[in-house]
Amino acid sequence: MIKSRPLYRPFTLDVSGRAHLVVTDQPELPEMVDLPSVDLEIFTVQTVSSEIEAPVDGNRRAFHAVVDLLAHLPRRLANDKIGLRIYAIGTEAFVWDVHNIARAAGLGSAEIHLTHAGSLRRRVYCAHCKTMSEDVTDNIVLCPGCGASLLVRDHFSRRLAAFMGVKVDAEIPGEIPAAESLYQ
Amino acid sequence: MNLNLKPDETFRGDFSTRNSDTAILRFPFPFHDDKYMYAVNLEPHVRGGPTAAYDAIFDLDEHYIGECRDRALTLAEDPLRCQVLPHMIEAEWDTLELLMESLAFDYPEHFTLTKSGTDRHWVNRPLGLDRNFTFGDASSLPLPPFEYITRQVQGDFTLHDQRENTLFMDGGMVTSQADWSLNFDLGMTFHEWHGPVPVAHELGVFDRALAYLMRLPYGKPVRRLNWTLTVHPRLDTSPETYPIWGPDKATITPANVGAHMCLRVELQTLTRLPRSNAILFGIRGYLIRLDELVRVKKWAMRLHRVLRDLHPGIAEYKGTSRYRQTIVDYLGAFDDGSIISPGTGSEQASLREVTTA
Numbered sequence: 001m002i003k004s005r006p007l008y009r010p011f012t013l014d015v016s017g018r019a020h021l022v023v024t025d026q027p028e029l030p031e032m033v034d035l036p037s038v039d040l041e042i043f044t045v046q047t048v049s050s051e052i053e054a055p056v057d058g059n060r061r062a063f064h065a066v067v068d069l070l071a072h073l074p075r076r077l078a079n080d081k082i083g084l085r086i087y088a089i090g091t092e093a094f095v096w097d098v099h100n101i102a103r104a105a106g107l108g109s110a111e112i113h114l115t116h117a118g119s120l121r122r123r124v125y126c127a128h129c130k131t132m133s134e135d136v137t138d139n140i141v142l143c144p145g146c147g148a149s150l151l152v153r154d155h156f157s158r159r160l161a162a163f164m165g166v167k168v169d170a171e172i173p174g175e176i177p178a179a180e181s182l183y184q
Numbered sequence: 185m186n187l188n189l190k191p192d193e194t195f196r197g198d199f200s201t202r203n204s205d206t207a208i209l210r211f212p213f214p215f216h217d218d219k220y221m222y223a224v225n226l227e228p229h230v231r232g233g234p235t236a237a238y239d240a241i242f243d244l245d246e247h248y249i250g251e252c253r254d255r256a257l258t259l260a261e262d263p264l265r266c267q268v269l270p271h272m273i274e275a276e277w278d279t280l281e282l283l284m285e286s287l288a289f290d291y292p293e294h295f296t297l298t299k300s301g302t303d304r305h306w307v308n309r310p311l312g313l314d315r316n317f318t319f320g321d322a323s324s325l326p327l328p329p330f331e332y333i334t335r336q337v338q339g340d341f342t343l344h345d346q347r348e349n350t351l352f353m354d355g356g357m358v359t360s361q362a363d364w365s366l367n368f369d370l371g372m373t374f375h376e377w378h379g380p381v382p383v384a385h386e387l388g389v390f391d392r393a394l395a396y397l398m399r400l401p402y403g404k405p406v407r408r409l410n411w412t413l414t415v416h417p418r419l420d421t422s423p424e425t426y427p428i429w430g431p432d433k434a435t436i437t438p439a440n441v442g443a444h445m446c447l448r449v450e451l452q453t454l455t456r457l458p459r460s461n462a463i464l465f466g467i468r469g470y471l472i473r474l475d476e477l478v479r480v481k482k483w484a485m486r487l488h489r490v491l492r493d494l495h496p497g498i499a500e501y502k503g504t505s506r507y508r509q510t511i512v513d514y515l516g517a518f519d520d521g522s523i524i525s526p527g528t529g530s531e532q533a534s535l536r537e538v539t540t541a
Binding site: 159160166 | 264348365367368369370371372375376377378379380385423424425426427430431433434506
């Protein structure tokens with residue numbers, strides 16, 4: 001068990017909320033999510049460069065990419081957030097990015113619900129040059145910033161929404177073990 | 185207190201720093217018994233203890249100037265070694281006040297603080313600083329208050345906000361740490377930043393320590409010791425610079441272990457701050473080469489036994505696997521196996537001369 005890693009809960013509606021915004025880094029909400037019969041505002045990611053067709057349901061909005069969604073979120077949260085509950089569903093890095101944006105917009109931690117769904121891939125913070133590596137599936141990753149081979153430590157920072165990576169061959173340069181694909 | 189300040193010492197590169205006989209005898213040796221296990225081990229932080237390192241609230245010694253310079257070098261390379269979250273500004277001023285008043289009280293020949301209303305006049309003679317400023321007005325200082333003062337004190341410091349039934353690490357000056365990263369751990373709760381420590385969670389040590397610290401009253405600081413092993417007297421053994429100091433760990437041999445291997449002890453102090461209700465965590469580090477430490481008979485014998493019998497999980501976490509046996513062999517030559525008394529004092533008024541094979 002990774003003690004600095006949060007425990008995530010399955011999606012359930014927070015009935016104390018007046019309005020509900022569900023954001024996911026996937027094209028559709030995962031099947032495990034049992035949608036309640038209240039009005040939900042839903043943000044998804046389609047990962048296409050062409051124009052996204054407006055959904056039939058006016059409360060659904062699709063974005064071209066995760067970055068696109070995250071860039072839009074502060075504006076959405078700047079207005080009409082009294083009684084709002086936000087639910088992030090997706091990879092660990094994504095849900096914590098949403099969490100940190102929501103906190104910066106003034107939501108309390110009890111108003112933010114995180115559900116880890118889909119891939120176990122990790123965002124990795126290079127302890128040496130501070131560069132982030134996205135979507136890491138192996139326990140050793142080449143840092144795109146400084147070129148170090150980073151061992152992914154089981155230590156998670158919510159503020160950075162990332163796991164720590166440290167140079168795996170710092171003590172004996174060149175002695176790099178075979179990577180294992182641990183985070184699919 | 186006469187500090188006998190050394191004007192230029194280095195803690196990197198040629199590692200010119202040495203401990204005088206006085207510095208060795210005042211070393212805060214951490215092991216009461218022949219066995220070591222994690223414990224809460226908090227005690228009141230009052231002036232006075234087994235060695236002279238406990239005589240001041242914030243202890244300074246002959247390495248003061250060199251350690252402040254080493255901190256400045258580290259900050260020039262990596263400004264994120266000092267960060268305080270914006271909501272902690274009151275705790276920054278609390279820290280500045282506490283450190284200035286403590287230093288001026290304990291070392292009047294080196295530091296002077298003069299107060300009139302909110303006007304302050306601070307004189308730091310060893311570093312050649314003379315500053316008038318207004319307490320509470322950050323624009324009257326050349327740096328944010330926490331960074332300004334912690335650049336002038338030996339040891340690392342972190343600031344802890346108390347809310348949601350835990351302590352959050354919401355600030356720090358961390359340039360001489362035993363392999364943890366402020367930029368990574370900033371904003372974490374007590375249990376999160378201790379996450380990587382083995383064994384102690386299962387012993388309930390962190391639950392008990394947190395419960396104790398949440399009730400830490402103003403005016404009653406507490407202290408504890410922590411320790412690890414470091415190759416060379418290098419202050420900056422951070423994850424950030426691990427590619428620089430990591431290779432040293434593979435260089436220890438029976439011939440150089442006494443001169444290169446250091447015991448690193450942290451005299452940790454926890455102080456409730458008056459305005460912010462935050463806790464200031466002081467991590468005052470001391471480095472002693474093994475060939476300096478063995479000049480105290482009892483310490484050589486005790487360290488030998490502690491390292492020889494160390495819990496494997498703790499030995500692994502403290503990163504000792506490459507050289508623990510070499511150290512144990514070296515220290516074993518100083519241990520005749522006789523019973524030694526409990527406690528950490530040196531029990532010697534002066535140091536013995538030691539020659540090693």
